[in-house]
Amino acid sequence: MNAFEIHGGKPLKGEIIPQGAKNEALQILSAVLLTEEKMTISNIPDIKDVNKLIDLLRSLGVVVNQLNKDTYEFQAKDINIDYFTSEEFKQKGGSLRGSIMIVGPLLARFGKAAIPKPGGDKIGRRRLDTHFLGFEKLGAKFVYDADNHFFNVDATALKGTYILLDEASVTGTANIIMAAVLAKGTTTIYNAACEPYLQQLCKMLNRMGANISGIGSNLLTIEGVDSLGGTEHRMLPDMIEIGSFIGLAAMTGSEITIKNVAYKELGIIPTVFSRLGIKMELKGDDIFIPAQDSYEIDTFIDGSILTISDAPWPGFTPDLLSIVLVTAIQAKGNVLIHQKMFESRLFFVDKLIDMGAQIILCDPHRATVIGLNKQTQLRGIQMSSPDIRAGVSLLIAALSAQGKSTIFNIEQIERGYQDIEQRLVALGADIKRVEAQPMGH
Structure with a gap:
């Protein structure tokens, strides 16, 4: 069994090119x-x-x-x-x-x-x-x-x-x-x-x-x-990867430039991440994300808690809800994540809770995230990836966490993300592929 071993908690820096969609x-x-x-x-x-x-x-x-x-x-x-x-x-x-x-x-x-x-x-x-x-x-x-x-x-x-x-x-x-x-x-x-x-x-x-x-x-x-x-x-660049890298930059407090993003094809995606308080600049067709010590979640105009939910395009893609959920863990403020289109996509939150995240799973479709505002760091744990998008969300959590995390079942991540560890290592991440027996064996 291949696994990723990650020593998290340090900021990354550099440029990354999204793969084809x-x-x-x-x-x-x-x-x-x-x-x-x-x-x-x-x-x-x-x-x-x-x-x-x-x-x-x-x-x-x-x-x-x-x-x-x-x-x-x-x-x-x-x-x-x-x-x-x-x-x-x-x-x-x-x-x-x-x-x-x-x-x-x-x-x-x-x-x-x-x-x-x-x-x-x-x-x-x-x-x-x-x-x-x-x-x-x-x-x-x-x-x-x-x-x-x-x-x-x-x-x-x-x-x-x-x-x-x-x-x-x-x-x-x-x-x-x-x-x-x-x-x-x-x-x-x-x-x-x-x-x-x-x-x-x-x-x-x-x-x-x-x-x-x-x-x-x-x-x-x-x-x-x-x-x-x-x-x-x-092919267009993969918008799910672009969203994943925006979340990664915010969670790890990193300065990252995402190259050639085909910005006009990203629809509402940048807007949703900016509502989490993440600052972004468009430079040509690149998104530059500065290192941020803190990012604050927007509220609705009447002051009520922000809800982020998925919808068919041009609504927000369900593939990025897991990423938004993880990114919100270290934001300042609260957000309700409502996954309408698929049941059981939120079942990976128990791993995030084990890492120290404040999340209430309301039902199979809804989770409330209470932001930690980087006051406490997540801690590294051993976990397994249930599907492609949750896998990358757990990877982002691990890169922001203190100490060592091991993610099993990484075949799920590799179904959707090419050369992911080499590309993260190039940004300064401490991640390596290891042979490992999954938990419970």
Whole structure:
């Protein structure tokens, strides 16, 4: 078992470059299946979930050339459609939630696909109904094979239609768009997700010859076309990483510059962190965060306690609520964190309480953080990471804590963050990878 050993409590300093956006990568890479022409994609993050998807594309018959660390060329000319029914696909597809994303493009181009029942993060139920209902509306038929735990999908004649999504699912919207771009006629998707990742996907598809309008809104109109061509695409920087580094700077009292953040794509994220009292300056396209001894949480205008909750874009992304919660531990003042979209994402707060944080877990969705205002430091403990975002939140807590912390199950962190320890060491963090037996063994 790999673990991180962290000696915390000292300020960091320097520059850090965010990786390419993980959530965008899973959509963009799946879209290479929509054309037999060459696709060149850059700023691809080197992380497990993305590498697994690239590996899956190779197995399907996509020719993959890595041009440099973050740039690949893809050509999906000869696809082996029977690969779906193989035992190998069941293994590979089943271990990666992102594998659902290849279904839309395959249905669109080949009229059929199959998917094993998916796995992924332990953050409560993550339904795939939105994807399936959308495909069905476009005319696909699903047959669940209970013996093999496979969904077989037949979509020989997809037709444009009006779709009102039951939830503004990012991956669901992306998947349906990829199926609809080659369907006959017009598809209208209402209550569509409109995250920057999705806007990136739509813009790229349009460069390939698709006809999508309403990009950036929750009402998309897609005129089906006969075929798509190749293009080049560069991923946005990962906004979850950018938010994580803002929180890290505040908690550890560090002076950090986050480079090339694509600021106009960050939406409300900088505003939420500034409401926690964190000072930031935009210099060109870099965010400079000065070292702060203290940061004070804003209140609402009537003086009542600030609530920070997640909402579909352009609201605040649920992926950063864990980071906001951790950052608030050392702020001056109180804040209620309300995690609306996923249950059980707040269950890592018991570890923070063990470290000395003042947090009241009200229920599976709400936690009140009573800021310590850096009057007492957290103390290092041994802990295990339940999901990607909680893992990084615990990492931030450990870097701000006094003494030694050990974080187990770091595979969860590495699913989403590339070379995280080298990048933190470059800022002056005392963090190293160790072989360790988890607690209770």
